[in-house]
Amino acid sequence: MVHSVRRLLPILLVPWLVDAKTLTAKIKTPINNTLEYGVATECKTCPYSLCTNKAYYDYGTTVTLLCWTVGTQIDNDTTWLETSDGCYVTQDDLMAYNGTYETDLSYCGEDSEEENLTFDTTVVQYDSECNICPDNLDCATVMYLSPDTEIIVTCWTDAGAAVIGDTTWLKTTDNCYVNEQGLRDPANKDILDNCGPIGFLQLNDTGSRKRESLPDRDPAPDLSSPPGTGIDLGSQYLVNLTVGEDYAYCYNCPNTTTCDVVTRYRFKQEVWMQCYYTAPVEVANETYWYETTDFCYVREVDFFQSLFDQYRFPDCSLFDQDTTTTSR
Numbered sequence: 001m002v003h004s005v006r007r008l009l010p011i012l013l014v015p016w017l018v019d020a021k022t023l024t025a026k027i028k029t030p031i032n033n034t035l036e037y038g039v040a041t042e043c044k045t046c047p048y049s050l051c052t053n054k055a056y057y058d059y060g061t062t063v064t065l066l067c068w069t070v071g072t073q074i075d076n077d078t079t080w081l082e083t084s085d086g087c088y089v090t091q092d093d094l095m096a097y098n099g100t101y102e103t104d105l106s107y108c109g110e111d112s113e114e115e116n117l118t119f120d121t122t123v124v125q126y127d128s129e130c131n132i133c134p135d136n137l138d139c140a141t142v143m144y145l146s147p148d149t150e151i152i153v154t155c156w157t158d159a160g161a162a163v164i165g166d167t168t169w170l171k172t173t174d175n176c177y178v179n180e181q182g183l184r185d186p187a188n189k190d191i192l193d194n195c196g197p198i199g200f201l202q203l204n205d206t207g208s209r210k211r212e213s214l215p216d217r218d219p220a221p222d223l224s225s226p227p228g229t230g231i232d233l234g235s236q237y238l239v240n241l242t243v244g245e246d247y248a249y250c251y252n253c254p255n256t257t258t259c260d261v262v263t264r265y266r267f268k269q270e271v272w273m274q275c276y277y278t279a280p281v282e283v284a285n286e287t288y289w290y291e292t293t294d295f296c297y298v299r300e301v302d303f304f305q306s307l308f309d310q311y312r313f314p315d316c317s318l319f320d321q322d323t324t325t326t327s328r
């Protein structure tokens with residue numbers, strides 16, 4: 001009996017050996033762990049911040065960790081872990097593990113360290129916020145992009161908030177999302193990867209990356225906005241407003257005395273607004289202005305509605321800052 005078993009062993013081992021060659025990376029026992037309290041995170045197709053997402057883990061999710069690899073440094077930590085969903089989470093988003101993953105788990109293999117990204121260049125057309133997630137009401141703004149800024153985009157999503165009915169947003173190499181309507185070209189979906197599932201994320205200032213923490217969806221009142229008498233349009237800019245006077249004149253700068261009329265809009269015409277401007281002095285009917293998509297300035301009083309009640313409708317001066325240096 002003993003002999004026959006021994007003779008059988010090499011035969012039984014052959015398929016196992018072949019398999020083992022591909023499976024060596026994952027032969028140690030998986031470890032379960034839970035996301036750190038108050039943290040939701042994206043599970044990425046490669047262990048780098050810009051990689052597309054394969055899954056989104058909400059608060060309290062328990063994940064099964066298969067192997068470790070090395071990727072983007074997050075808060076002094078370059079260790080990423082592959083979960084049973086076949087994607088990577090940073091060690092930093094997990095509860096402290098009493099042990100060392102590098103010892104207790106297998107290495108995922110050199111292939112896992114490859115940064116597989118797609119890129120396309122595009123140009124900003126209208127003042128655009130670049131946000132931590134694809135929505136400009138709740139998601140924090142990472143940077144303000146002014147017209148003519150060249151940006152590099154790395155993936156697209158159709159699951160963002162609608163801007164002029166368009167839910168397509170692109171992720172830039174600064175790891176923030178900009179709506180397609182603010183760009184000169186539509187997303188090139190033939191070249192770019194889809195970004196995958198994206199959750200509601202918040203900035204956490206302890207790190208220079210997007211970091212998620214407890215949701216706080218109640219918008220704080222924007223104290224920089226002057227009071228207005230308009231209606232809550234409940235929509236996102238670019239936002240159109242309707243002319244309420246015979247004409248709304250549009251000036252090359254926000255002053256009826258010193259600036260020139262560039263164009264005029266007729267009664268009831270819908271005009272798209274990019275941002276608001278507040279004059280440094282209070283002048284009747286001329287303190288509050290909007291910059292339109294024709295890149296000229298109209299007075300707030302010439303429109304039926306006001307955007308000055310809108311949480312997050314942006315101040316034009318935010319886009320004047322030179323953001324091009326940080327976008328590289």
Ligand SMILES: *[C@@H]1O[C@H](CO)[C@@H](O)[C@H](O)[C@H]1NC(C)=O
Pocket residue numbers: 030031032064
């Ligand atoms: C880890 O989680 C999986 C799925 O929930 C479960 O099947 C497995 O038994 C867990 N392993 C340990 C060691 O707790």
Ligand SMILES: *[C@@H]1O[C@H](CO)[C@@H](O)[C@H](O)[C@H]1NC(C)=O
Pocket residue numbers: 076
């Ligand atoms: C970062 O990690 C290095 C090496 O592990 C360590 O020497 C250093 O003190 C750490 N820095 C911080 C801020 O934790």
Ligand SMILES: *[C@@H]1O[C@H](CO)[C@@H](O)[C@H](O)[C@H]1NC(C)=O
Pocket residue numbers: 098099
């Ligand atoms: C961590 O693990 C070591 C060795 O297994 C054990 O002695 C120690 O009590 C553990 N610490 C905690 C906080 O669980």
Ligand SMILES: *[C@@H]1O[C@H](CO)[C@@H](O)[C@H](O)[C@H]1NC(C)=O
Pocket residue numbers: 114116193
């Ligand atoms: C990179 O990703 C594409 C899909 O987006 C895939 O077809 C390709 O095999 C990947 N390449 C590597 C080296 O992983």
Ligand SMILES: *[C@@H]1O[C@H](CO)[C@@H](O)[C@H](O)[C@H]1NC(C)=O
Pocket residue numbers: 203204205206212213214
């Ligand atoms: C940021 O993360 C740190 C560490 O996880 C946490 O202690 C802190 O409360 C977070 N800050 C915010 C604003 O969520």
Ligand SMILES: *[C@@H]1O[C@H](CO)[C@@H](O)[C@H](O)[C@H]1NC(C)=O
Pocket residue numbers: 233235240241270
């Ligand atoms: C302008 O906005 C209103 C209200 O949001 C909307 O009903 C209308 O369709 C918009 N006009 C255009 C041309 O999109």
Ligand SMILES: *[C@@H]1O[C@H](CO)[C@@H](O)[C@H](O)[C@H]1NC(C)=O
Pocket residue numbers: 254255256257258279280281282283286287
């Ligand atoms: C427009 O310019 C004139 C002349 O410089 C100035 O007196 C006035 O305050 C300006 N109006 C506004 C709204 O800034």
Ligand SMILES: *[C@@H]1O[C@H](CO)[C@@H](O)[C@H](O)[C@H]1NC(C)=O
Pocket residue numbers: 245284285301302
């Ligand atoms: C401008 O303000 C005056 C009073 O200050 C008012 O009578 C007039 O109707 C206003 N014009 C517009 C276009 O709102």
